[in-house]
Amino acid sequence: MVLQLNVNGEIHRLDPAPEPPNLEAVIAALGHNPQLVVAEHNGTIAPRRLWASTPVADNDTLEIVTIVGGGS
Numbered sequence: 001m002v003l004q005l006n007v008n009g010e011i012h013r014l015d016p017a018p019e020p021p022n023l024e025a026v027i028a029a030l031g032h033n034p035q036l037v038v039a040e041h042n043g044t045i046a047p048r049r050l051w052a053s054t055p056v057a058d059n060d061t062l063e064i065v066t067i068v069g070g071g072s
Contacts, residue, residue, distance in 0.1 A: 002015045003016070003056065003060075005058075005060055006060070006061040007030060007062045007064060015029075016056075021055070021056045022053065023039060023046055023057075024051035026062070027039060032064055032067045039063070039065075039068065040055070040064075041062055042061055
């Protein structure tokens, strides 16, 4: 099942596994390290512990922010 998703303001088409796709699978299919991102799904921040049980459907909107460490 190919999904069309709005990710960080850009349209992406991907075919994540498993079927039906969940947020965890979509984040991995987009090439993100799940340990280093925060995700918003359709306007709601998605707790990491629920990613595997959060279904993602065609035309959903995701905002994925990468956590960057550093400083002095």
